[in-house]
Amino acid sequence: MASISHQEILLPVKPGFIVFTLVAAAMLNMLPWTGWALWLRPDFVALVVLYWVIEQPHRLGFTAAFLLGLLMDVAEGALLGQHALAYSILVYGGILFHRRVRLFTPTPQIVHVIPLLLVNDVIVLGIRLMAGADFPGYRYFFGSFVGGALWPFLSMLLKLPQRPKPDSDHG
Amino acid sequence: MENQPPPFFRTGPTPLVRLLLFATISLALLVLDARLKYLDTLRQAASVVVYPIQRIAGAPASIFQRASEFFVTNSSLRSENTRLEQENLSQSALLQQLGLLQTENDHLRKLLGTRERLKARTSLAEILYAARDPFSRKLVIDQGSFNDVQAGEPVIDGVGVIGQVTRVYPWQAEVTLITDKGHLVPVLNTRNGIRAVLAGTGNDGALELRFVPLNADFENGDQLVTSGIDGVYPPGLPVAQVVNVERNAAFLFARITCKPLAGVNSHRQVLVVHAQQAAAERPPEPEPPPPQRSTKKGRRKS
Numbered sequence: 001m002a003s004i005s006h007q008e009i010l011l012p013v014k015p016g017f018i019v020f021t022l023v024a025a026a027m028l029n030m031l032p033w034t035g036w037a038l039w040l041r042p043d044f045v046a047l048v049v050l051y052w053v054i055e056q057p058h059r060l061g062f063t064a065a066f067l068l069g070l071l072m073d074v075a076e077g078a079l080l081g082q083h084a085l086a087y088s089i090l091v092y093g094g095i096l097f098h099r100r101v102r103l104f105t106p107t108p109q110i111v112h113v114i115p116l117l118l119v120n121d122v123i124v125l126g127i128r129l130m131a132g133a134d135f136p137g138y139r140y141f142f143g144s145f146v147g148g149a150l151w152p153f154l155s156m157l158l159k160l161p162q163r164p165k166p167d168s169d170h171g
Numbered sequence: 172m173e174n175q176p177p178p179f180f181r182t183g184p185t186p187l188v189r190l191l192l193f194a195t196i197s198l199a200l201l202v203l204d205a206r207l208k209y210l211d212t213l214r215q216a217a218s219v220v221v222y223p224i225q226r227i228a229g230a231p232a233s234i235f236q237r238a239s240e241f242f243v244t245n246s247s248l249r250s251e252n253t254r255l256e257q258e259n260l261s262q263s264a265l266l267q268q269l270g271l272l273q274t275e276n277d278h279l280r281k282l283l284g285t286r287e288r289l290k291a292r293t294s295l296a297e298i299l300y301a302a303r304d305p306f307s308r309k310l311v312i313d314q315g316s317f318n319d320v321q322a323g324e325p326v327i328d329g330v331g332v333i334g335q336v337t338r339v340y341p342w343q344a345e346v347t348l349i350t351d352k353g354h355l356v357p358v359l360n361t362r363n364g365i366r367a368v369l370a371g372t373g374n375d376g377a378l379e380l381r382f383v384p385l386n387a388d389f390e391n392g393d394q395l396v397t398s399g400i401d402g403v404y405p406p407g408l409p410v411a412q413v414v415n416v417e418r419n420a421a422f423l424f425a426r427i428t429c430k431p432l433a434g435v436n437s438h439r440q441v442l443v444v445h446a447q448q449a450a451a452e453r454p455p456e457p458e459p460p461p462p463q464r465s466t467k468k469g470r471r472k473s
Binding site for chain 1: 186187189190192193194196197198199200201203204205210213214217218220221224225227228229231232300306307309311338345352353373
């Protein structure tokens with residue numbers, strides 16, 4: 001099994017960096033997306049929350065995910081609590097599977113990430129439908145697949161600050 | 172659970188318990204927000220946190236737009252200038268007529284002794300972002316409760332009605348577009364004065380007239396304007412144009428599809444109309460039939 005990349009020793013994460021990535025993800029969600037880009041847009045906050053839950057389950061927990069969900073609800077002008085519920089369930093899924101997912105390199109991890117993101121979508125969709133919205137079509141789920149495709153890049157990017165500097169080895 | 176640490180390392184409730192706790196809180200919030208509308212203060216507080224993030228997120232797009240506005244070519248400016256001049260000319264002719272009609276109208280109204288209509292006060296607002304949510308058609312504008320914007324005020328552009336302010340934050344407000352599913356506008360057909368209710372469908376560029384009888388006189392190309400009987404939209408603002416009338420005897424009502432006139436998705440500046448019309452007084456409640464009342468009173472006394 002190609003799990004060598006996970007054996008490398010990484011520096012501890014700074015809490016400030018986690019906060020920074022979460023704010024950046026929220027900002028990506030709030031960019032003025034329109035048209036097809038809106039349908040293809042993955043939920044960046046869900047992606048980053050899932051990443052930190054899988055990599056650092058003791059740093060990011062339910063409370064942070066819940067509060068982020070509330071912020072996303074306010075930003076979208078949606079019913080308060082739908083993203084909060086979806087992210088809480090996402091965190092639970094992440095905690096449940098984090099040992100298993102971390103056995104794989106980022107590319108096979110996609111297979112685990114996409115179902116979790118889809119569950120996240122289905123919860124938001126279910127609440128919307130109960131609140132009286134119309135089913136927006138299957139293109140609604142495209143974002144999760146795009147999110148899965150972005151996962152290896154995200155994982156590489158978020159791991160950069162944890163990589164030890166090459167100089168330190170040589171003296 | 173198998174993959175949990177042994178009990179002596181455990182630091183708090185298990186993930187399942189936490190999940191149930193947070194799921195309960197979320198569901199409670201959902202019900203409170205959907206059914207009871209108690210959470211406005213919480214929403215306002217959270218919007219203060221969200222506002223700077225939104226402004227920063229919107230900054231690259233608006234900077235790009237401003238930059239591209241700055242680098243316009245001479246020829247495009249010139250063609251726009253001639254177009255505007257022509258428009259101005261044709262509109263000034265209309266405006267002269269309008270002045271005449273207004274004085275005549277005022278005179279007639281005074282003769283009739285009706286209340287004079289409130290002059291609408293408007294303020295310019297800029298669209299911060301639009302339609303980020305695939306489910307609903309909404310805009311967020313940069314005027315809020317600090318700028319006297321109130322929930323319920325109509326929002327228009329140069330051509331017609333765009334929507335209505337539905338939520339107000341300190342520095343911004345949320346506008347529900349007329350194309351949002353379930354958004355209703357009372358309208359009037361300018362050709363023959365038939366009143367109807369125009370409803371959004373949730374699709375861009377599609378509206379439908381609801382509960383119109385099969386034999387009602389609606390044709391393709393009919394202009395619909397606000398009727399003003401709801402006390403929210405000032406009367407006479409153009410809203411939509413009929414594009415398709417489908418009469419099928421199998422259904423109770425005609426299917427009339429309309430297209431919004433205003434650039435619901437294509438503008439950067441909009442006008443918020445502040446003057447809330449005083450709604451017409453409610454007609455007196457009909458008296459309940461007297462024999463019932465007497466029996467009730469009799470029962471209470473006994």
